[in-house]
Amino acid sequence: MLDRMTPMERAVAMAKGETLDRLPCNPNVANGVARIYGCMISEFNTNARTIANAQIASYRRFGYDGVRIFTDLFPWAEAMGAKVSYPLDNTADLAQPAVKDINDINSLQPADPYKDGRLPVHIEAMKYLIDELGQEVPCAGGIVGPFTNAFFLLGVENMSKLFFKNPDAVHHACNVSLETCIRYAQAIIDAGLTPTISEPMSSSTVVSPKHFREFAAPYIEKLVHYINERKKPVTMHICGKTNKIWEDVVNMGIAGFSIDNVEDLEKCKNQIGDRVKVLGHVDPSSIMYDGTPETVRQAVIECVQQAWDCPKGYVIMSGCSLPVETPPENIQAMMDAAREIGYPVDPEKLARMQTARQG
Amino acid sequence: MAKDKAELLEKMAKSVVEMDDDLTVELAQEYVDQQYDGYDAINMGLAKGMDRAGQLYEEEEYYIPELLMCSDAMYSGLEIIRPHLKQQERSGKSKIVIGVVEGDTHDIGKNLVKIMLETSGFDVVDLGRDIPPIDFVEKAKEIHADLIALSTLMTTTMDGMEEVCQILKEQDLTERIKVMVGGGPISKSFADKIGAHYSEDATKAVKLAQQLVKEEIRC
Numbered sequence: 001m002l003d004r005m006t007p008m009e010r011a012v013a014m015a016k017g018e019t020l021d022r023l024p025c026n027p028n029v030a031n032g033v034a035r036i037y038g039c040m041i042s043e044f045n046t047n048a049r050t051i052a053n054a055q056i057a058s059y060r061r062f063g064y065d066g067v068r069i070f071t072d073l074f075p076w077a078e079a080m081g082a083k084v085s086y087p088l089d090n091t092a093d094l095a096q097p098a099v100k101d102i103n104d105i106n107s108l109q110p111a112d113p114y115k116d117g118r119l120p121v122h123i124e125a126m127k128y129l130i131d132e133l134g135q136e137v138p139c140a141g142g143i144v145g146p147f148t149n150a151f152f153l154l155g156v157e158n159m160s161k162l163f164f165k166n167p168d169a170v171h172h173a174c175n176v177s178l179e180t181c182i183r184y185a186q187a188i189i190d191a192g193l194t195p196t197i198s199e200p201m202s203s204s205t206v207v208s209p210k211h212f213r214e215f216a217a218p219y220i221e222k223l224v225h226y227i228n229e230r231k232k233p234v235t236m237h238i239c240g241k242t243n244k245i246w247e248d249v250v251n252m253g254i255a256g257f258s259i260d261n262v263e264d265l266e267k268c269k270n271q272i273g274d275r276v277k278v279l280g281h282v283d284p285s286s287i288m289y290d291g292t293p294e295t296v297r298q299a300v301i302e303c304v305q306q307a308w309d310c311p312k313g314y315v316i317m318s319g320c321s322l323p324v325e326t327p328p329e330n331i332q333a334m335m336d337a338a339r340e341i342g343y344p345v346d347p348e349k350l351a352r353m354q355t356a357r358q359g
Numbered sequence: 360m361a362k363d364k365a366e367l368l369e370k371m372a373k374s375v376v377e378m379d380d381d382l383t384v385e386l387a388q389e390y391v392d393q394q395y396d397g398y399d400a401i402n403m404g405l406a407k408g409m410d411r412a413g414q415l416y417e418e419e420e421y422y423i424p425e426l427l428m429c430s431d432a433m434y435s436g437l438e439i440i441r442p443h444l445k446q447q448e449r450s451g452k453s454k455i456v457i458g459v460v461e462g463d464t465h466d467i468g469k470n471l472v473k474i475m476l477e478t479s480g481f482d483v484v485d486l487g488r489d490i491p492p493i494d495f496v497e498k499a500k501e502i503h504a505d506l507i508a509l510s511t512l513m514t515t516t517m518d519g520m521e522e523v524c525q526i527l528k529e530q531d532l533t534e535r536i537k538v539m540v541g542g543g544p545i546s547k548s549f550a551d552k553i554g555a556h557y558s559e560d561a562t563k564a565v566k567l568a569q570q571l572v573k574e575e576i577r578c
Binding site for chain 2: 157163204207283284285286323
């Protein structure tokens with residue numbers, strides 16, 4: 001490893017406000033770890049050992065600052081009755097929501113993380129991960145938040161229309177969904193990892209801030225509180241536009257906010273960086289998947305210029321999970337750029353790096 | 360007292376924007392009872408409402424759920440109007456094959472684009488979702504389409520978009536059949552790279568399609 005500190009040492013030092021060897025950097029490799037390790041993505045559906053091994057292999061190769069058990073958006077809805085399709089070598093997808101007829105909504109039950117669907121596989125993978133990497137790197141368990149998960153219980157179009165036609169049904173689904181999230185969060189904490197929340201449907205690219213406040217925020221906030229009461233900080237990622245709901249999200253008590261590349265990173269830092277750590281936001285598609293190592297390097301420099309002085313800390317990250325086929329050399333380039341920038345961050349050096357393009 | 364045509368059209372547009380499907384149906388029925396022109400009802404009533412909804416979406420006043428409700432209202436009005444359309448007014452329209460690329464089953468974006476295109480006068484053939492690249496080309500050839508519109512929400516299906524463009528190139532069809540792409544992970548740089556045209560959202564997709572078809576006529 002090229003770094004002087006382990007990711008865990010770096011995270012601890014950062015939390016204490018001590019000096020670091022470099023900024024933390026998490027490319028957010030997601031199911032692309034299957035390419036690094038050499039397995040089919042569908043193996044993640046049944047084999048906890050393979051999930052953990054793939055995560056560990058990818059971490060060992062790049063040395064990034066966080067590992068996470070999270071394979072797709074649907075294990076929780078699946079555990080509550082939704083049908084999921086499993087392509088052989090691609091990310092699982094929702095085939096059918098849990099509730100087909102809205103009259104059946106009362107049959108929804110919260111999932112048991114140790115019994116239902118693929119949740120036990122994920123919990124088992126977490127145990128392998130924490131056993132092997134727990135001392136060295138922060139280990140997380142990903143949860144899809146209660147609002148987004150409710151969309152997969154009711155069907156995306158269906159739930160959108162219920163906002164107008166039957167708000168009570170939406171609240172009911174979110175409530176049952178929340179109970180599943182809470183149980184799963186507890187299972188993550190019991191395994192010794194830290195929960196992170198993904199709430200893509202909360203995005204203002206999808207729903208209005210008004211509907212977010214009405215249907216999403218009350219439930220997400222309860223989940224955040226539950227996790228905080230167990231002395232765990234929680235980072236949240238929302239894809240797409242979020243600037244109109246930043247204050248809402250921060251007020252829930254999150255420790256970090258991971259911001260999509262469509263948003264303004266500097267504005268985000270200026271507005272909420274005094275209260276939460278900001279993570280982001282190299283474009284996973286046009287830069288990480290489509291770009292070259294040099295465009296990745298330049299994009300990292302730009303992000304660092306905008307957010308390195310975030311009062312609560314800044315983590316170099318992709319704006320969302322990386323596409324599975326992201327070239328490994330681009331992931332490497334992201335880590336290399338973080339190492340080249342070093343610490344403490346020097347704006348003049350960043351400017352010099354910007355003019356001295358490589359390759 | 361019978362309302363005049365302009366008033367009904369304006370009210371229909373408004374009821375679509377305001378997501379009121381019952382009122383839209385009522386107005387559409389009143390409109391056809393008066394034997395006003397069906398095509399105008401779509402263009403100057405329902406589609407105008409959808410246009411305004413699209414405008415509100417761009418202005419971040421409306422979001423996806425609001426657009427879905429508006430499109431439901433529009434479709435329920437369309438059901439009333441459709442049987443009253445004169446046949447010749449439906450022929451000679453530019454044809455578009457639309458669908459979601461194989462590997463992706465998210466189709467909200469595609470459905471919105473389809474509605475917008477239809478109400479803007481395009482003849483749209485919807486292949487649905489999770490469609491293999493070759494199927495787009497085969498269907499486009501079969502119906503003599505001017506455009507193929509590809510949508511995705513998942514980065515994993517971007518290769519499928521490239522493949523559609525590749526097949527068209529191999530079959531020497533790139534001049535005849537243009538490709539437009541859109542969806543969450545798609546960027547202009549990606550579209551440029553694969554030789555397709557990029558549209559940021561549903562409203563812009565209509566403008567792009569109109570532009571591409573016009574260009575074709577000019578050639």
